Amino acid sequence: MGEIRIIPLAGIPELRPEDDLAAHLGDAIERAGGLEHGDVLVVAQKAVSKAEGRVEQTDDVLAVILREARAVRRRRGDLIIAETKQGFVCASAGVDRSNTPGEGWVVLLPCDPDASAAAIRAALEERFGVAPAVIVSDSFGRPWRDGTTDVAIGVAGMKPLLDLRGTNDARGYRLSGTVIAVADELAGAAELAMGKAEGIPAVLIRGYRVPEGEGSARELVIPPERDLFP
Amino acid sequence: MGEIRIIPLAGIPELRPEDDLAAHLGDAIERAGGLEHGDVLVVAQKAVSKAEGRVEQTDDVLAVILREARAVRRRRGDLIIAETKQGFVCASAGVDRSNTPGEGWVVLLPCDPDASAAAIRAALEERFGVAPAVIVSDSFGRPWRDGTTDVAIGVAGMKPLLDLRGTNDARGYRLSGTVIAVADELAGAAELAMGKAEGIPAVLIRGYRVPEGEGSARELVIPPERDLFP
Numbered sequence: 001m002g003e004i005r006i007i008p009l010a011g012i013p014e015l016r017p018e019d020d021l022a023a024h025l026g027d028a029i030e031r032a033g034g035l036e037h038g039d040v041l042v043v044a045q046k047a048v049s050k051a052e053g054r055v056e057q058t059d060d061v062l063a064v065i066l067r068e069a070r071a072v073r074r075r076r077g078d079l080i081i082a083e084t085k086q087g088f089v090c091a092s093a094g095v096d097r098s099n100t101p102g103e104g105w106v107v108l109l110p111c112d113p114d115a116s117a118a119a120i121r122a123a124l125e126e127r128f129g130v131a132p133a134v135i136v137s138d139s140f141g142r143p144w145r146d147g148t149t150d151v152a153i154g155v156a157g158m159k160p161l162l163d164l165r166g167t168n169d170a171r172g173y174r175l176s177g178t179v180i181a182v183a184d185e186l187a188g189a190a191e192l193a194m195g196k197a198e199g200i201p202a203v204l205i206r207g208y209r210v211p212e213g214e215g216s217a218r219e220l221v222i223p224p225e226r227d228l229f230p
Numbered sequence: 231m232g233e234i235r236i237i238p239l240a241g242i243p244e245l246r247p248e249d250d251l252a253a254h255l256g257d258a259i260e261r262a263g264g265l266e267h268g269d270v271l272v273v274a275q276k277a278v279s280k281a282e283g284r285v286e287q288t289d290d291v292l293a294v295i296l297r298e299a300r301a302v303r304r305r306r307g308d309l310i311i312a313e314t315k316q317g318f319v320c321a322s323a324g325v326d327r328s329n330t331p332g333e334g335w336v337v338l339l340p341c342d343p344d345a346s347a348a349a350i351r352a353a354l355e356e357r358f359g360v361a362p363a364v365i366v367s368d369s370f371g372r373p374w375r376d377g378t379t380d381v382a383i384g385v386a387g388m389k390p391l392l393d394l395r396g397t398n399d400a401r402g403y404r405l406s407g408t409v410i411a412v413a414d415e416l417a418g419a420a421e422l423a424m425g426k427a428e429g430i431p432a433v434l435i436r437g438y439r440v441p442e443g444e445g446s447a448r449e450l451v452i453p454p455e456r457d458l459f460p
Contacts, residue, residue, distance in 0.1 A: 004236040004423050014400070074458045081458065089374040098408065099399045139410070143373045143459040144319040145381065146452050147391045147411030149418070161377045169329045170244070170429040178328065180369070181377030182422065188379070189419035192412065192438050193234050199400040208422050222376050228304045228311065229373040229459055 004207040007032055008193040008200045015201070016101070017053035022123030025202055032204065035128040040205040041120070042190035045138040045153060046099050046107055047201035048116045054108040055101050061092075064106055068093040073230070084109060087221050088153055090140045110136065113154025114216050121156040133158035133210045136217075137187035143229065150191035152183035155217045158210035160184070181220055182211065234437040237262055238423040238430045245431070246331070247283035252353030255432055262434065265358040270435040271350070272420035275368035275383060276329050276337055277431035278346045284338040285331050291322075294336055298323040303460070314339055317451050318383055320370045340366065343384025344446050351386040363388035363440045366447075367417035373459065380421035382413035385447045388440035390414070411450055412441065 009028035015021060025043065029035050049055065058064050062080075066072075069082035073089060082093040086109055094109035101107075110116045117134040125131035136154030141147075152160055160183030190203040224230070239258035245251060255273065259265050279285065288294050292310075296302075299312035303319060312323040316339055324339035331337075340346045347364040355361035366384030371377075382390055390413030420433040454460070 003238070004419075006234040006236070006419070008233065076458060079458075139408075142411075144452055144457065145411060145414065145450050147409045147414070147450065149379075149411050149414050151375065178369075179377045180421070181372075181375060181379050184375065184377070184379050185418035185422050188415035189234075189236070189422065191410070192415050192419065220375050220377065222374055227374065228306060228309075 002207055004205065006189055006193045007204040007206060009202040009204060010200060012047070012199075012201055014199070015047050015050040017050065017055070019051045021047060021051035022120050025120060026124055026127045028202065029124070029128070029204065035124065035130045035132055035204075036206060037130055038206070038209065039130070039132040040135065040158070040186055040208060040210060041124070041132040042135045042137050042187055042203050042205060043117075043120065044194060044201040045109060045113070045136055046096070048110050048113070048136050048154075049107045050101065052110055052116065054110055055105055056108070057105050059104065061095065061097065061106060064108070065093045065095045068095055068108055086111070086113065086153070087218055088140075089221075090138070094138065109138070109153065114156065114218070115154075117154040117156035131157055132204070135183055135187055135190070137190060139191070149184075150187040152187045152217050152220060155183050155215050157214070158183065159213040159215035160217055160220050161215075162211045183215075183217065183220065232437055234435065236419055236423045237434040237436060239432040239434065240430060242277070242429075242431055244429070245277050245280040247280070247285070249281045251277060251281035252350050255350060256354055256357045258432065259354070259358070259434065265354065265360045265362055265434075266436060267360055268436070268439065269360070269362040270365065270388070270416055270438060270440060271354070271362040272365045272367050272417055272433050272435060273347075273350060274424060274431040275339060275343070275366055276326070278340050278343070278366050278384075279337050280331070282340055282346065284340055285335055286338070287335050289334065291325065291327065291336060294338070295323045295325045298325055298338055316341070316343065316383065317448055318370075319451075320368070324368065339368070339383065344386065344448070345384075347384040347386035361387055362434070365413055365417055365420070367420060369421070379414075380417040382417045382447050382450060385413050385445050387444070388413065389443040389445035390441075390447055390450050391445075392441045413445075413447065413450065
């Protein structure tokens with residue numbers, strides 16, 4: 001494994017409904033020198049949601065949160081941990097009041113983030129002749145650990161989990177229970193180059209070999225029968 | 231924010247108790263071209279634990295797990311989610327049977343991973359005249375999300391959380407609740423260049439500006455009064 005590079009894609013304007021996000025991403029990739037085989041493109045959920053029109057003006061954010069939620073898992077004061085309709089468990093069912101189009105607006109999760117990632121991937125393949133793996137990322141809090149980390153809520157052109165079960169460690173011991181959420185690690189790595197306040201909604205990660213296959217971010221969700229924190 | 235590089239440090243031998251880990255890290259850094267101001271060094275917990283002699287031979291792993299635990303949070307069959315004596319919540323109280331010194335051995339968490347990180351930082355500063363931020367990383371599972379991601383269990387020379395509360399987003403909206411666990415994102419990014427089976431126990435991350443200050447990985451642990459998943 002060689003060096004991995006995290007390349008911020010600058011100059012992408014604030015997105016609005018019906019903007020062609022893939023075209024803006026393609027322009028930014030061109031400015032960064034183009035796409036290489038094996039590149040992973042990580043795009044912030046907020047840019048995807050805005051381009052898809054998943055924004056709304058409301059004076060009742062709580063009602064929007066409860067509408068976007070399939071189930072509320074925990075609630076304490078203003079903090080609502082909910083399972084979203086897309087199947088993810090996160091604060092406020094993914095409804096966000098920062099970096100919105102304006103005062104009184106909220107941004108919602110894309111309806112189908114895997115499909116969003118696949119559409120971006122297809123458009124970039126058409127333009128560059130090379131198809132990057134694509135991750136749609138969002139900032140999630142975690143039980144027990146403070147602060148958010150970016151994780152993958154949509155993927156295309158890769159498997160989100162690296163499954164090492166059945167392989168051997170450096171000493172030859174069989175790794176029995178090792179599955180690594182590499183799509184989440186890639187999303188977190190990308191966040192380091194995005195910054196919350198700096199208007200960098202996408203980065204390229206170069207030099208990392210993703211697990212091959214067609215995957216879904218839903219594979220990152222623990223199924224109910226193994227969920228110890230319902 | 232420019233490009234971030236994740237540079238694997240190759241050629242570090244399998245560590246044994248009383249090995250000089252900082253010297254091996256320094257040699258590997260020299261082979262990679264030396265240390266630069268602002269570099270972050272991420273070292274896998276397993277290497278730290280082995281060099282500190284936190285390994286033992288046992289035929290009763292469960293007893294070791296319960297000894298290393300301060301409290302058991304959840305248990306289902308073989309899976310024990312425990313709060314460790316260091317304050318972290320993770321599977322098996324951090325007791326690990328893969329990549330050990332041999333059959334029947336387990337590797338335990340360092341007694342004080344912040345102190346481990348600080349000692350490595352001090353030794354490298356003496357050698358290179360530049361002090362890197364240092365993170366000791368480990369692979370933790372997460373509620374709701376499948377697979378592990380690497381997180382920080384020890385830090386030195388940086389704050390593990392980037393606190394943006396009170397700053398403004400790109401549109402000028404005040405970010406009210408944004409605290410980013412950048413030490414965890416750095417640890418996860420480093421894992422991508424380590425690989426579980428490839429014997430790369432450390433990486434340099436170059437080009438990322440860490441939150442300044444002297445921090446502790448314990449800041450990454452949600453305090454009991456805010457813990458929704460006791």
